[in-house]
Amino acid sequence: xxxxxxxxxxxxISIKEDNLEFSYKAxxxxxxxxxxxxxxxxxxxxxxxxxxxxxxxxxxxxANISEMLNKIIVGNIVKNTENLPTPxxxxxxxxxxxxxxxxxxxxxxxxxxxINQISDELTEAIxxxxxxxxxxxxxxxKHSPFGFLNFTWTNDNINWYPVPxxxxxxxxxxxxxxxxxxxxxxxxxxxxxxxxxxxxYHSLFREAWEQRGQNPRSSIILAMSAVEVSVxxxxxxxxxxxxxxxxxxxxxxxxxxxxxxxxxxxxxNKINGVKILPSESMIENLKKWVTIRNEITHLGKKPLTxxxxxxxxxxxxxxxxxxxxxxxxxxxxxxxxxxxxxxxxYQRL
Numbered sequence: 001x002x003x004x005x006x007x008x009x010x011x012x013i014s015i016k017e018d019n020l021e022f023s024y025k026a027x028x029x030x031x032x033x034x035x036x037x038x039x040x041x042x043x044x045x046x047x048x049x050x051x052x053x054x055x056x057x058x059x060x061x062x063a064n065i066s067e068m069l070n071k072i073i074v075g076n077i078v079k080n081t082e083n084l085p086t087p088x089x090x091x092x093x094x095x096x097x098x099x100x101x102x103x104x105x106x107x108x109x110x111x112x113x114x115i116n117q118i119s120d121e122l123t124e125a126i127x128x129x130x131x132x133x134x135x136x137x138x139x140x141x142k143h144s145p146f147g148f149l150n151f152t153w154t155n156d157n158i159n160w161y162p163v164p165x166x167x168x169x170x171x172x173x174x175x176x177x178x179x180x181x182x183x184x185x186x187x188x189x190x191x192x193x194x195x196x197x198x199x200x201y202h203s204l205f206r207e208a209w210e211q212r213g214q215n216p217r218s219s220i221i222l223a224m225s226a227v228e229v230s231v232x233x234x235x236x237x238x239x240x241x242x243x244x245x246x247x248x249x250x251x252x253x254x255x256x257x258x259x260x261x262x263x264x265x266x267x268x269n270k271i272n273g274v275k276i277l278p279s280e281s282m283i284e285n286l287k288k289w290v291t292i293r294n295e296i297t298h299l300g301k302k303p304l305t306x307x308x309x310x311x312x313x314x315x316x317x318x319x320x321x322x323x324x325x326x327x328x329x330x331x332x333x334x335x336x337x338x339x340x341x342x343x344x345x346y347q348r349l
């Protein structure tokens with residue numbers, strides 16, 4: 001049995017627990033761990049506000065893949081670094097003998113395909129876990145939260161070797177603390193292992209929030225796109241037969257959808273028998289923001305001031321959580337601002 005482990009750092013996030021662990025069923029059974037870095041790691045990096053997220057799977061590779069992995073261990077891939085393309089790794093195996101591990105491009109096509117499939121599966125598991133936790137805990141981080149650390153494998157769970165290197169993408173986030181009780185962990189576990197991962201409209205909103213300072217025009221356009229995607233998502237969830245119409249036909253203004261169509265949807269998630277929908281003032285603001293977005297897009301007009309833009313974004317964030325709630329995620333209501341809840345006519349208990 002061969003074990004593969006992929007590890008990323010997540011900057012400016014902290015957890016109360018020493019670690020969090022989830023199991024995730026993809027093509028293979030994967031273990032996800034979110035770990036506090038030890039003092040040595042913190043001292044070397046100079047940053048205490050970070051965690052390490054790792055994904056691990058065990059697999060019995062086919063004979064030709066196992067043969068290639070054994071060749072890596074005994075140093076039978078290449079004998080020297082002359083004319084060897086970078087990146088490559090020089091190290092000693094568990095016999096104490098020097099070995100060279102060239103880049104993935106130096107290996108046969110079937111081995112490259114195998115490694116890329118394992119990498120993609122582990123990467124997706126990490127991203128799915130972190131984005132779901134950030135969504136569930138209302139962590140307003142940057143669009144891309146990870147920084148690559150290492151990708152290793154072992155066939156004895158003692159001696160670990162780097163997987164032949166390819167190109168890795170690094171990403172980052174902003175300060176927040178993740179705190180999950182046992183009940184929260186159960187909810188996150190069910191979200192991660194179902195189709196209820198973070199919807200794309202939250203990803204669009206993260207981009208919009210990140211762009212609000214340097215690119216306010218882009219921020220407004222992305223935020224309005226997030227609203228439009230969210231309401232289509234709710235319609236598809238509520239009326240599955242409407243998916244084709246929602247995705248293929250020209251939609252009316254999002255303002256009209258919220259004002260005239262949303263109240264007619266047969267939404268199951270209610271509080272005391274009452275639907276939780278955006279207030280009239282929110283909907284009127286949407287109408288105004290649609291106009292502003294169109295003027296920016298078609299006429300190149302100036303965007304909102306920073307203060308007004310942030311208020312717009314925060315209101316849109318509340319609308320997205322209202323959409324989440326109506327999609328069946330009852331926990332989303334706790335992420336809505338008090339002022340927005342009051343405008344809806346709901347009082348938090």
